[in-house]
Structure formats: C-alpha cells, structure tokens
Amino acid sequence: MSTRRIFARPARFASIAPYVWMVLFFLVPFAFVLKISLSQTAIAQPPYEPVFDLTAGWDALRSAFAAFSIDNFRLLVSDDIYVFAYVRSLTVAITATALLLLIGYPIAYGMARLPKRWQAVAMVLVIVPFWTSFLIRIYAWINILQHDGLLNQILLTLHLVSQPVVWLSTDSAMYIGIVYSYLPFMILPLYATLAKMEPALEEAASDLGAPPWQVFWLVTFPLSLPGVGAGVLLCFIPIVGEFVIPDLLAGSNSLMIGQTLWLEFFTNKDWPVASAAAIALLVVLLVPLLLYERLQKRQLEQGR
Amino acid sequence: MRKVSRLSRFNIASLALGLSFLYLPILILVLYSFNASRLVTVWGGWSLRWYHEFFNDRAMIEAAWMSLRVAVSSATIATLLGTLAAVALSRGERFRGRTLFSGMLYAPLVMPEVITGLSLLLLFVALNAERGFWTVTIAHTTLTMCFVAVVVQSRLGSLDRSLEEAAMDLGCDPVRAFVSVTLPLIAPAIVAGWMLAFTLSLDDLVIASFTTGPGSATLPIRIYSEVRLGVKPEINAICTLVIALIAVVIVIASLASKLSSSQGESAAPL
Numbered sequence: 001m002s003t004r005r006i007f008a009r010p011a012r013f014a015s016i017a018p019y020v021w022m023v024l025f026f027l028v029p030f031a032f033v034l035k036i037s038l039s040q041t042a043i044a045q046p047p048y049e050p051v052f053d054l055t056a057g058w059d060a061l062r063s064a065f066a067a068f069s070i071d072n073f074r075l076l077v078s079d080d081i082y083v084f085a086y087v088r089s090l091t092v093a094i095t096a097t098a099l100l101l102l103i104g105y106p107i108a109y110g111m112a113r114l115p116k117r118w119q120a121v122a123m124v125l126v127i128v129p130f131w132t133s134f135l136i137r138i139y140a141w142i143n144i145l146q147h148d149g150l151l152n153q154i155l156l157t158l159h160l161v162s163q164p165v166v167w168l169s170t171d172s173a174m175y176i177g178i179v180y181s182y183l184p185f186m187i188l189p190l191y192a193t194l195a196k197m198e199p200a201l202e203e204a205a206s207d208l209g210a211p212p213w214q215v216f217w218l219v220t221f222p223l224s225l226p227g228v229g230a231g232v233l234l235c236f237i238p239i240v241g242e243f244v245i246p247d248l249l250a251g252s253n254s255l256m257i258g259q260t261l262w263l264e265f266f267t268n269k270d271w272p273v274a275s276a277a278a279i280a281l282l283v284v285l286l287v288p289l290l291l292y293e294r295l296q297k298r299q300l301e302q303g304r
Numbered sequence: 305m306r307k308v309s310r311l312s313r314f315n316i317a318s319l320a321l322g323l324s325f326l327y328l329p330i331l332i333l334v335l336y337s338f339n340a341s342r343l344v345t346v347w348g349g350w351s352l353r354w355y356h357e358f359f360n361d362r363a364m365i366e367a368a369w370m371s372l373r374v375a376v377s378s379a380t381i382a383t384l385l386g387t388l389a390a391v392a393l394s395r396g397e398r399f400r401g402r403t404l405f406s407g408m409l410y411a412p413l414v415m416p417e418v419i420t421g422l423s424l425l426l427l428f429v430a431l432n433a434e435r436g437f438w439t440v441t442i443a444h445t446t447l448t449m450c451f452v453a454v455v456v457q458s459r460l461g462s463l464d465r466s467l468e469e470a471a472m473d474l475g476c477d478p479v480r481a482f483v484s485v486t487l488p489l490i491a492p493a494i495v496a497g498w499m500l501a502f503t504l505s506l507d508d509l510v511i512a513s514f515t516t517g518p519g520s521a522t523l524p525i526r527i528y529s530e531v532r533l534g535v536k537p538e539i540n541a542i543c544t545l546v547i548a549l550i551a552v553v554i555v556i557a558s559l560a561s562k563l564s565s566s567q568g569e570s571a572a573p574l
Contacts, residue, residue: 010478012399015392018385018449019401022408025446029423032430106318113311114319122319124558129326131500131554133507135524136543139531140329143336146535148343150332183326234414241416243510248531258418265422266513275426278419289411296410300393300457 030282037072037275072276082260082277086284089257092246093239096178100235101228103179104186108227109220111187112194119195123188130184138177138248145173145249174250178239186231193227194220230299233292237285257281334547337540354541364526364542371506371523374437378444379501385445386452386501387494391482393453394460412450420447421514428515435517443515444505451504452497459493460486492560499557503550 076082111122129137144150145167152164167173197220205215243258255263257277265274337355341348358364389409396402412420424443425435433439463486471481509524516522521529523546530539 010482011392011396014388015396015399015405018389018392018409018453019405021385021446021449022405025424025427025442026408026412026420029427032426033419033423036426103322106314107322110311110315110319110322113315115311122323125323126326128554129330131503132330132547132550133503133524133543135507135509135527135531136333136546137329139527139535139539139543140333142531143333143535143540144329180325180329183322187322237414238416241418243416243418244528258416261418261422271426274422278422281416281419285416289414292414293407293410296413296454297406300454300461 033275033278036272037279038070039272072272073280075273076276076280081255082257085255085257085260086280088254089240089281090284092174092178092242092256093236096175096182096239097232097236099175099179100182100186101232104183104190104231105228107183108187108190108194111191112197123191126184126187126191134181135244137181138245141173141177141180142168142248145176168249169251171250174246177245177249178242181245182235182239185234189230189234190224190227193224193230197223229291230295233288233295237288237292240285241281330547333540334544337537337544339537339540342537354537355545357538358541358545361538363521364523364538367521367523367526368542370437370520374440374444374512374522375502375505378441378448378505379498381441382445382449382501383452383494383498386449386497387456387490389449389453390456390460394457409450409453412447413454417508417510418514421511424511425514435515436520439515439517440512440520440522443511444501444508447508447511448501448504451500452494455497455500456490456493459490463489495560496557499553499560503553506546506550 107126111119111126114122142149147164147166147168149167151167152161155161155165201219201223202215205219206212210218241258242256243262246256247259247262258281261274261277261281264270264277338350338352339346339348340351340353389405392399393402393406393409421443424439424446428435428439467485467489468481471485472478476484507524508522509528512522513525513528516525523542527539527542530536
C-alpha cells in the first residue's frame with residue numbers, strides 16, 4: 001500500500017505533458033467551435049483570415065461577445081436540409097448498428113465456442129482488417145459493386161438477374177460499406193464477454209430440458225448484454241458522424257450530417273454553419289459518449 | 305474434448321462466412337492490381353504495369369512521402385505522450401482533474417472525425433499557424449495518443465504490481481523502479497501502440513483534410529480525390545503497396561505482443 005503511494009507522485013508528474021497536450025489540442029478547440037458557431041457568417045468569410053484576434057485586448061473580446069448570435073442554430077432547425085440530415089444520420093446509424101449486431105453476434109458466438117488455441121487465431125483474423133486502411137477497404141467495395149464489377153458479373157453468370165444491377169450510389173452499398181468497416185468493433189467486445197461466460201450455465205439449462213433457442217434467449221443473450229452495449233456504442237457513435245462511407249458509396253440526394261458539415265465547410269466555406277452543425281452533432285452524441293466513457297473507464301480500471 | 309463438440313454447424317458456418325466477408329474484398333483488390341488490362345472486368349494476364357504507373361506519378365509519390373513522414377513523427381510523439389498518460393492513469397491513484405484527463409483521453413476514440421478535424425482547424429486558424437506537415441502531425445498525435453494510452457494502460461493493468469514493489473523494497477526509487485522493472489515489461493505494448501498509431505495516421509483522411517494546407521496533400525487525400533472520379537487500376541496498385549506495408553507492421557506488432565504474452569498473462573488486446 002505504502003509503496004503504491006510513493007509511486008503515485010512521479011506518476012502524477014507523468015500526466016503533465018499529455019494533460020497539457022489534450023487540453024490544448026482537444027478541449028480548447030471546442031471553445032473555438034462554439035465561438036465560431038455563434039458568430040455571424042460574414043466574420044469568417046475569407047477562410048484564411050484569423051477569426052479570433054488574441055492581441056486585440058479586452059474591448060475587442062467584449063465586442064466579439066456582443067456579436068454572438070444564435071442565427072446559425074436557428075438555421076439548423078428551420079432549414080429542411082439539416083433536419084433531414086439529422087434524421088437520416090440517426091436512422092442510418094440505428095439501422096447499421098442493428099445490422100452489425102445481427103451479423104456480428106453469430107461470428108463472435110462461433111469464435112467463443114472454438115477450442116482455446118483457435119480462439120486466439122480467430123481474434124487476430126478479426127483484428128487484422130481493422131489495421132488495414134479504412135479508405136482502401138471502401139475502395140475495394142467500389143471495385144466489386146461498380147456497374148461491371150465482380151458482383152454483377154457473378155449475378156449475371158448465375159442468371160439471377162438479367163441486367164446489371166445498380167449498386168453504387170445506393171443505400172444498400174452504403175450499408176454494406178458500414179457493416180464491413182465496423183464489423184470488428186462489434187465482434188471484439190461481444191467475443192470478450194461471450195468467451196468469459198461459464199459454459200456450465202448453458203449446459204445446465206439444456207440439461208433441464210430447454211431447447212437450444214431458449215437456452216440462447218434466456219441464458220446466453222442476457223449474460224452477454226455488457227458486450228452488446230459496448231459493441232453498440234463503439235459502432236453507433238462514429239457512424240452518426242460518418243463522412244467517407246456515405247460520400248463514396250451512397251447517393252448524393254440525401255446527406256448525412258457529417259456530409260453536410262463537410263459540404264458547408266469545404267464547398268460553401270460557411271464556417272459558422274459548419275461549426276453549429278458540429279455542436280449540434282455533439283449534443284446528439286452527448287449521452288452515448290458519456291455512457292461509452294463510463295464503460296471504457298470501468299473496463300480499463302477494474303483491475304485496480 | 306468436450307470443447308470441440310460445443311461447436312455447432314451453425315457456429316462454423318457463421319465463422320466461415322464472416323471471415324470470408326472480411327477478407328475477400330481485400331484479396332480481390334490485390335489480385336486486380338496485377339491485372340494487365342485497363343478494364344477492371346477483364347483479366348488480361350499478370351503485369352506490374354500499374355506499379356510502374358504509380359512510381360512515375362510524382363504527385364502521388366510526394367503525397368506518399370508526406371504521409372510516411374507524418375505517420376512516423378506523429379506516432380513517435382503519440383507513443384511518448386500516450387505512455388506517460390497510461391502510467392499516470394494506472395499508477396497515479398487520484399490526482400486533481402483525473403476525471404477530466406481520462407475523459408479527454410477516451411473521447412477521441414469514438415468522436416466523429418469531422419468534429420475533431422474541424423475543431424483543430426479552427427484552433428490552427430486562430431493561432432495563425434501555417435497549415436501543412438506540422439498541423440497534420442499535431443492533429444494525428446492528438447488522435448493516436450489516445451489509442452496508445454489504451455493499449456499501454458491495459459498492459460499496465462494486467463501487470464503484477466509486486467514486481468515494482470519488490471524493486472522499491474530493495475532500495476530503488478520509484479523512477480528507477482519504473483525504468484528498470486516496469487518499462488521492460490510494458491515495452492511490447494509500447495511497440496504495439498506505436499505501430500497502431502502509425503497505421504491510424506497513415507489511414508486518416510478526414511482529419512488530415514481539415515488540417516492540411518494547400519500543396520501538402522497526404523496519400524489518403526490523393527487517393528480519395530482519385531477514387532471520387534472512379535476506379536483506376538493505379539489506385540489498386542497503391543492500395544496493395546499500403547496493405548503490404550501495414551502487413552509488415554502487423555507482423556512486427558504481433559511478434560511484440562507474443563513477446564509480451566510470454567512474459568505476462570495476457571497480451572494487450574485492442
């Protein structure tokens with residue numbers, strides 16, 4: 001016990017550098033997002049002009065505060081484009097997360113039932129795609145899904161369709177891309193809880209006469225809920241703000257909020273509206289983010 | 305033994321389907337990078353033509369070089385800061401602002417990249433910083449140090465504390481005990497953390513797009529603008545090269561974690 005306390009002081013010093021770094025490059029930037037989301041569009045119009053002059057002193061600061069307006073937020077709730085984008089983001093994220101759970105669960109379940117030695121191999125096999133580039137994996141699907149791509153060729157050869165199907169720029173392509181990219185994030189937490197489960201519990205249930213589906217619903221699934229929660233949060237939060245996958249695979253007629261933010265920022269050069277969209281996105285994600293933080297903390301610090 | 309019989313046919317089928325779903329698209333991509341034909345649909349025999357094309361594409365090479373430089377420097381800074389953060393969180397007991405600290409470290413792991421990218425850009429603009437290599441490096445460091453911290457922290461958590469305590473009972477001061485006992489034990493996790501930071505930086509499109517300046521595009525930015533115009537065999541070749549590079553990195557990282565698991569109970573998982 002006493003040795004631990006001795007160790008604690010230098011350890012506290014260790015926190016200084018990363019602490020300062022994160023405050024400077026993670027926390028402070030949010031203040032700027034908030035500030036610019038409250039400012040008038042004209043202030044930030046030339047994108048390269050400094051928008052916040054620190055040298056101008058207190059008076060300038062006060063006049064800057066006086067200029068704050070909530071116009072951008074009013075725009076966000078009154079303009080259909082943004083409202084639709086939010087609704088679409090949430091719909092896509094919920095649908096995709098449900099699909100991921102549906103597809104990921106059987107895989108994680110299969111992994112957990114492998115002999116111990118094979119479990120490690122299977123885990124590496126699931127992690128490896130996570131290391132390969134995100135963009136490359138989406139690009140691989142463009143190869144397959146394009147008009148004369150592999151999927152259409154196979155379907156035509158098997159006479160399942162008479163004409164090439166349009167896959168790219170559809171929602172199905174986007175869902176394939178999202179499920180493909182996020183699958184490891186769903187499988188790994190599920191596998192972690194399923195592998196820890198006591199097999200005797202399932203055996204007891206079936207010895208007492210429960211059919212397999214009942215064993216699963218009444219024993220296995222309820223016990224795996226912590227893993228389900230972790231997997232769902234790990235997928236849902238980033239998918240709501242996803243940009244690359246819908247941009248490359250889905251059609252351009254209905255945008256997700258990440259895409260409208262990108263569009264406002266890079267195409268329309270409207271920084272205040274983009275910032276307001278970012279703040280609104282954060283507000284939507286606040287509850288899932290806090291839940292995730294608690295989960296992560298408990299998981300990493302339970303050994304203490 | 306009985307473990308094997310628990311595996312039903314359904315389990316095997318879902319595993320086989322799941323793994324082929326994960327790997328087939330990448331294999332197809334690699335295969336087509338060696339296709340001699342310009343048409344993606346027609347197999348025209350083996351060829352290295354698209355690799356030649358890549359090596360003669362100056363803009364692409366410059367972007368790749370930029371990406372490599374950013375990845376190495378940001379991964380190195382991130383590993384340093386992330387390891388310090390992990391030590392502070394797992395050995396520092398309570399200190400003021402600890403909740404804020406861990407909150408800031410875990411949030412970027414799931415934070416949508418558009419938000420992180422936009423907020424950092426606004427900071428850089430406010431500071432009037434010239435955007436390019438350094439701004440992207442700082443942005444990537446901020447993102448990846450969180451991943452390093454998680455990997456190292458989970459290793460520190462599984463470590464037997466009595467080793468450090470024994471060293472201090474034998475007269476080491478805490479710093480010395482850390483350097484000569486703890487550090488060698490967590491070294492494999494630190495290596496794995498660096499590798500992860502490196503690949504994440506090499507991969508990032510969104511944050512780099514926000515924080516880079518004109519004339520200094522990274523490889524994903526170049527690839528992205530090409531991909532938007534359609535499939536090009538040259539992109540297949542570049543992607544294959546990136547996959548090969550990452551494969552080398554994974555092999556090194558898994559060797560490191562094997563070393564780590566032979567020393568302790570469990571390797572640092574992600």
